[in-house]
Amino acid sequence: MSETDLTEPELDTTQLDEDDRLKPAFVRAVLDAVEAGDAAAARALVEPLHPADIADLFELTPHEDRAALATAITDLLDGDVFAEMNDYVREDLIDALSATQVADIASELDTDDAVAIIEDMEPADQREVLRALDPDDRAAIEEALSYDEETAGRLMQRELIxxxxxxxxxxxxxxxxxxxxxxxxxxxxxxxxxxxxxxxxxxxxxxxxxxxxxxxxxxxxxxxxxxxxxxxxxxxxxxxxxxxxxxxxxxxxxxxxxxxxxxDDIVHIISEEAGEDILRLSGAGDGDINEPIHLTVRTRITWLVVNLGTAMLAASVVGLFQGEIGRFALLAVLMPIVSGMGGNAGTQTLAVMVRALATNQLTSSNTGRMIYREFRIAAANGVMLGTIIGIGTFLIFGNAHLAIVIAMAMVINNLIAGLSGVLIPVTLDRLDIDPAVSSAVFVTMMTDVMGFFSFLGLATLFGLGS
Amino acid sequence: MSETDLTEPELDTTQLDEDDRLKPAFVRAVLDAVEAGDAAAARALVEPLHPADIADLFELTPHEDRAALATAITDLLDGDVFAEMNDYVREDLIDALSATQVADIASELDTDDAVAIIEDMEPADQREVLRALDPDDRAAIEEALSYDEETAGRLMQRELIxxxxxxxxxxxxxxxxxxxxxxxxxxxxxxxxxxxxxxxxxxxxxxxxxxxxxxxxxxxxxxxxxxxxxxxxxxxxxxxxxxxxxxxxxxxxxxxxxxxxxxDDIVHIISEEAGEDILRLSGAGDGDINEPIHLTVRTRITWLVVNLGTAMLAASVVGLFQGEIGRFALLAVLMPIVSGMGGNAGTQTLAVMVRALATNQLTSSNTGRMIYREFRIAAANGVMLGTIIGIGTFLIFGNAHLAIVIAMAMVINNLIAGLSGVLIPVTLDRLDIDPAVSSAVFVTMMTDVMGFFSFLGLATLFGLGS
Known part of the structure; x- marks a missing residue:
């Protein structure tokens, strides 16, 4: 496949803000030229840009204006631009191009970049593009497609010395x-x-x-x-x-x-893999802001419905103590503090463990040590928080039993948070389940259920609300 | 500074598990040899390892055994091993070595790696190490130290063509x-x-x-x-x-x-920067499992105490409705569902926005579009969740007013979650405050306070608990 130019123009950075992204005024100027039908003006603006910035321009352009922009600057849309483009935006554009145009673009690229463009197409479109390619390029791309997605076989280029x-x-x-x-x-x-x-x-x-x-x-x-x-x-x-x-x-x-x-093919993956934990942990899927909105809604609602189930479970625990709450409504006022703080502490431990697992820092050689470490942290935090909330409760409400109950519940729920924050992701990882995807539901369930149960249960034992 | 050997031995991978980490049995064998005073046996085991794996060995060794291990295999501890080591573990070891030993190690390295070793030392120790270096190496390292931490000046090497x-x-x-x-x-x-x-x-x-x-x-x-x-x-x-x-x-x-x-100096930073968002968002600091435990406790408790403040604020909102709850305790059973689901939805949006800001994908050119996008997602999710919980409440408790109230509160709190999940991080970013560090507190406060207020307030309006 072909080589890049030896002498490219100086990188024009005047259109970039301090984050290396195109300035809004520049994006608007290009889109105004396109809308006015002045393709030459649009091309003149876009031509000095680096391929990565042309790719950005498409991401920053609203979905409905992308086809018009592509038509105006077709001759600037080479393989490098597509290689740098966000997956969803690329799919958008590829859909608008003919098989021959896609084949032309793919033949300019190294195998790995060509595969990235072709792998997401519909099977029928894919066959058409492959037919339009040189036999050599076709063979290389077909071989790459024979490996599973997200494996070295898809990532590698065949061109080497x-x-x-x-x-x-x-x-x-x-x-x-x-x-x-x-x-x-x-x-x-x-x-x-x-x-x-x-x-x-x-x-x-x-x-x-x-x-x-x-x-x-x-x-x-x-x-x-x-x-x-x-x-x-x-x-x-x-x-x-x-x-x-x-x-x-x-x-x-x-x-x-x-x-x-x-x-250079790996840096994107390192960043994606490291960043996706935060998105998975929150149930936001791959969290791509360019994803079509109905797919985003589907991903997020699935997670929310699962969480609704655990929230109802936690609510049913509260339901066991309706009598006490009816007689002593202050219990309802304070109970969210215990469950919420447990949730916060559990999330801290969980975030640390998910990162340590993802970076292979948490291994069978040090799991025991980490469980003990988190237990001590949870105990220290639980005692401190329990003391603060206990004293606060006593000062505000003047009820020593209530103060003791909430302090004890806080210590118990912090320990539960710490232990489930480490044991749940480690167990899921051993079972080959991605801990970033599934841990948060279980940890929150534990801290909610046990937060309500320990606080309301201890309150009942101490005769509060009876 | 010196060059690496041309002919190193074949990489011995037999001691590594499928994650490229040392097997527990191997770590144990080395530590047993050290404990038995058999330094020769320990050296023989460690010698075939890659420097990155020797660095790992120290991370996997409990704190109290590291000095003995270092003494046993001193001659294998070259600059490459230190360059690959976790910061905390390295500090641990550097403390145990003399200034001349540290200078010997630093002089083997490129400027950037030497600086990484020296920058964390106490000023007095630093001066001593610098004095023990060659004048050339010293000048290069002193110049690097004159740049701010975490800037290009610290990262760069002076050796170039x-x-x-x-x-x-x-x-x-x-x-x-x-x-x-x-x-x-x-x-x-x-x-x-x-x-x-x-x-x-x-x-x-x-x-x-x-x-x-x-x-x-x-x-x-x-x-x-x-x-x-x-x-x-x-x-x-x-x-x-x-x-x-x-x-x-x-x-x-x-x-x-x-x-x-x-x-190769950047891949660590890409991974760290991408991974640290998850840790900051949860208030877990830099979340390094090798950090001394008292520092970890201090970081986490600070965050938890801030959250305790917001939890008490939310509780005080519940306190406004004690009368209603006392007369109709079912309100206390259902209210955590509304606040909790808002928290989950807000965290989803927040995670997506924090990543988009960190990767420069969310810029002034597309902020408006993203706010509108999250508003539509929140509306869709709110209506779906509201419908589910409304029908569920009606079927279980047979109370139409209660069903309407919880459904409406769910829609309202989802909208609040979606809007605060995008507006809070974007605003903080504009104010040059790291959105990963501070957003979660504000978003949770909004979803808790508004979740309780909308549910209990609507319930009061509808005459429930009166």
Whole structure:
């Protein structure tokens, strides 16, 4: 597939705000030109932009104006722009283009970016685009599509440089200079044995600094991190992060080199995977602000209905004590404090544990230590909060029994919050269930139910409301 | 500073579990050897490990055993191990070492990694370590320490390759081959003018593929993304991500090249910055499981006490309706459902907005559109949830007024949740207050207070409990 220009214009940053995003006035100027039918003016504005900023322009343009914008600046819409675009916005645009146009764009890209464009299309459209591609490009993309989504096989590019161990540095230089069709998007060279299995890697800086006569086998680094082709992209990202990799060889089940993943394809995944925990924990799905609204509503309402179930369960616990509440309504005033504070403390522990699990910091070697750690934190916080609320209750209402009951309930519910905040995500993780998705429901259920039960139950034991 | 070995042993992965973390049995075996005083056995076990895994070994070792482990395997503790280590664990170990030992380790590292080790030390210890360094290393590190923490100046390494525009590719190759003292940790070469201002970059793959006689000015890419030396590291990370950079030139206020940042230093920051939102939103501070426990307790209790204040405010709203609750205790049973569901819906919106703000996806160009989007989502969810709970209440309690009241309160509180979930973080962001840290308190306060008030207030209007 093709190469980028050697001499691109200087990056024009005058249209960007301090966050590197396009200024509203600029977006408006482009859309005004499009609406006025002045495609030339729109093109003149957009042309100096970096592909990532053209992609942004589409994200910042309301859904209904995107097709008109695309028509006005079609010739600026190259593969790089699509590669940088948000998934939903890209789907929007791809729907508006013909199969031949999509094939033209895909053929400009490395396999991984081409696959990202094609994988979300309807099967019929996909076949049409594949038919319009060169046989070589088609074969590479079809092979990539044969791997599961979100695996190394989908992420990798097939374009890479692999050389035999007996070549000299000079052989490598000559090979690279003589073969124009090779990719330029590489940072390391892979050294392979006759069976095409990787035996080492050489960073390009080493090749540049080594005299021509030296054998590549003598400068290569034998220690290397290989990525199995079926590895999940989250694990790939963690491996890149842990070993500070720039690129890595991808190998098939028998160990042959089949592709390469570079770190620039990984940074998006690291950010997405780290950011999605917060969204999953709150039940906001993938939380993409470009998602069609009916899909967002569906994701969020599902989670809310599940939570409605647990809220009703907690309410039924309160229902057990209706008699006491009727006789002593102050119990109803104070009970949300106990359950709410338990919920807050549980969420703190949960957030820490979900991150520690996601980054592989919480492992079987230190789980016991972490449970004990959270128990001590919960005990310390529970005693402090219980003391504050107990004293406060006594000062305001002058009822010593009520003060003791709420203080005790606060300690109990903090311990329950701390323990469920660590045990629930760890257990779900052991069962191969994503703790970020499911933990919060269970933790909130525990802190609500036990918050109400401990407070109202202790109140009953102490004869309050009787 | 020195270079890494060319020929390292094959990566031994037999001690790693499927998450690339050390197996508990292995950690135990090492610690048993240390405890038995058999340093040779411990060294033999640890020696085949990658530096990142030796760093992990210390994280997985309980605090009290770390000093003994360090003593047993001192000669394996090189700079790379420290560079990979968790901050708290590193501080732990550095405290146990002498200034000369720390200086030895720091002198092996690139500036950025050396600074990371030295910046957290006590001023007196810092001075002692700096005195023990080579004058060159000392000057570089002192200059780095003169920049603010978490800025590009701290992150960058001074070791880079810069060449004048008129050099040929052959000149560059000869220069690199003849100067052994140059860094090998580079992926691009910077082209500078006589005032040492960057005018372009060349990826190493381009140099390798270009004949010796071509001028470097003809193959360089003029479009480049420069990083100001005082830029916040979060903005640096977003810029690397947006423009898919491998390395970038860092420039001082007059535009001179002063350093270079490479993507491997950025992936940690991308992951940290993306992951810390979840921790801040829950009030768990930086949520590091290696943090000393008293610091963790202090961070969390601060947040919990603030939340206790808002919980008491919400309780005082309930207190306004004690009379009604006393006459009709069912109100107390159902009211937590309304406030709790509002809290859940508000947290969903908040999580989405905090991520969109952190990734610069929510900008002044699309804020209005997002507020309207969340309003429609909240309305849809509110109507659905209100219908479910209204019908459920009618079927269970047979009270039509109560059913209408809870359904209406549910719609109102969902709208409040949706609007405060977007308006509060956006407003805080405009005021330059981190929305991840402060939003949740305000959103929960709104949904609790308004949940109780709308439900109990409507109930009073409808004559329930009178």
């Amino acid at each position: 692999a050389v035999p161990e007996h070549w000299s540095v000079g052989d490598v230089l000559d090979y690279l200079r003589q073969h124009d069709e090779l990719t330029t998007d590489f940072w390391e060279i892979f050294v392979v044995d006759p069976a095409h299995k990787p035996v080492g890697t050489v960073a390009l800086s080493w090749i540049l600094r080594t005299p021509r006569g030296i054998a590549i086998g003598d400068v290569m680094q034998r220690e290397q991190t290989l990525i199995p082709v079926d590895m999940d992209q989250e694990e790939v990202a963690l491996r890149f992060q842990k070993y500070a990799l720039i690129s890595a060889a991808v190998v098939d089940p028998v160990g042959r080199l089949v592709g390469m993943i570079t770190v | 810069a060449v004048p525009e008129h050099w040929s590719v052959g000149d560059v190759l000869d220069y690199l081959r003849q100067h052994d003292e140059l860094t090998t940790d580079f992926w691009e070469i910077f082209v500078v003018d006589p005032a040492h201002k960057p005018v372009g970059t060349v990826a190493l793959s381009w140099i390798l593929r270009t004949p010796r006689g071509i001028a470097i000015g003809d193959v360089m890419q003029r479009e480049q993304t420069l990083i100001p030396v005082d830029m916040d590291q979060e903005e640096v990370a977003l810029r690397f991500q947006k423009y898919a950079l491998i390395s970038a030139a860092v420039v001082d206020p007059v535009g001179r090249l002063v350093g270079m940042i490479t993507v």
